[in-house]
Amino acid sequence: DQQVKQNSPSLSVQEGRISILNCDYTNSMFDYFLWYKKYPAEGPTFLISISSIKDKNEDGRFTVFLNKSAKHLSLHIVPSQPGDSAVYFCAAALTQGGSEKLVFGKGTKLTVNP
Amino acid sequence: DTGVSQDPRHKITKRGQNVTFRCDPISEHNRLYWYRQTLGQGPEFLTYFQNEAQLEKSRLLSDRFSAERPKGSFSTLEIQRTEQGDSAMYLCASSRGTGEGYTFGSGTRLTVV
Numbered sequence: 001d002q003q004v005k006q007n008s009p010s011l012s013v014q015e016g017r018i019s020i021l022n023c024d025y026t027n028s029m030f031d032y033f034l035w036y037k038k039y040p041a042e043g044p045t046f047l048i049s050i051s052s053i054k055d056k057n058e059d060g061r062f063t064v065f066l067n068k069s070a071k072h073l074s075l076h077i078v079p080s081q082p083g084d085s086a087v088y089f090c091a092a093a094l095t096q097g098g099s100e101k102l103v104f105g106k107g108t109k110l111t112v113n114p
Numbered sequence: 115d116t117g118v119s120q121d122p123r124h125k126i127t128k129r130g131q132n133v134t135f136r137c138d139p140i141s142e143h144n145r146l147y148w149y150r151q152t153l154g155q156g157p158e159f160l161t162y163f164q165n166e167a168q169l170e171k172s173r174l175l176s177d178r179f180s181a182e183r184p185k186g187s188f189s190t191l192e193i194q195r196t197e198q199g200d201s202a203m204y205l206c207a208s209s210r211g212t213g214e215g216y217t218f219g220s221g222t223r224l225t226v227v
Binding site: 004034036041042043044045046049089091093099100101102103104105106107 | 147154155162207209215219
């Protein structure tokens with residue numbers, strides 16, 4: 001049972017345009033959501049997060065939107081840059097008994113073309 | 115802050131051998147996690163420590179796997195009698211539990227031949 005789904009395995013955009021990465025989840029008990037970026041042969045790097053009580057969080061070129069009724073979140077990157085090319089993982093956090101267990105999607109490979 | 119360190123970066127072992135990986139978390143982080151990532155998948159939770167106490171284990175962690183964090187600082191993950199299905203990237207992460215996710219290390223890539 002995959003609780004966090006990223007249905008697009010890949011996305012290609014032109015430099016300077018907007019990249020929109022999508023994520024759906026099934027468990028309404030998730031406390032907050034995160035996006036991680038991963039380059040080959042490296043561990044995931046934290047990008048941005050959003051609490052389940054908010055609907056938008058912005059950090060520079062990165063904005064995450066949360067639609068709780070649809071159990072959907074998205075990451076917008078504007079403007080996209082070639083250095084943004086990486087695999088992006090959506091993750092959802094369950095905080096129970098002090099643990100912050102993350103449930104990850106399968107990732108979306110973003111390619112930003114110069 | 116030197117980040118989360120994992121050693122070794124790569125390990126190739128023969129089926130049936132035992133392997134041990136080490137993780138050094140960020141020093142002020144009291145929470146430490148192990149995840150496993152296979153090709154085409156996102157990281158999957160294996161186990162969690164708060165200080166030296168192992169508080170949660172995934173059902174993915176069979177009895178061939180054991181993890182320790184003896185003094186609440188570094189942690190080790192041991193796999194006994196390795197199988198080809200154990201081939202994966204093993205990721206360690208640490209956090210302060212502030213609700214901002216956590217910091218991952220670069221991982222140990224295990225290949226069982």
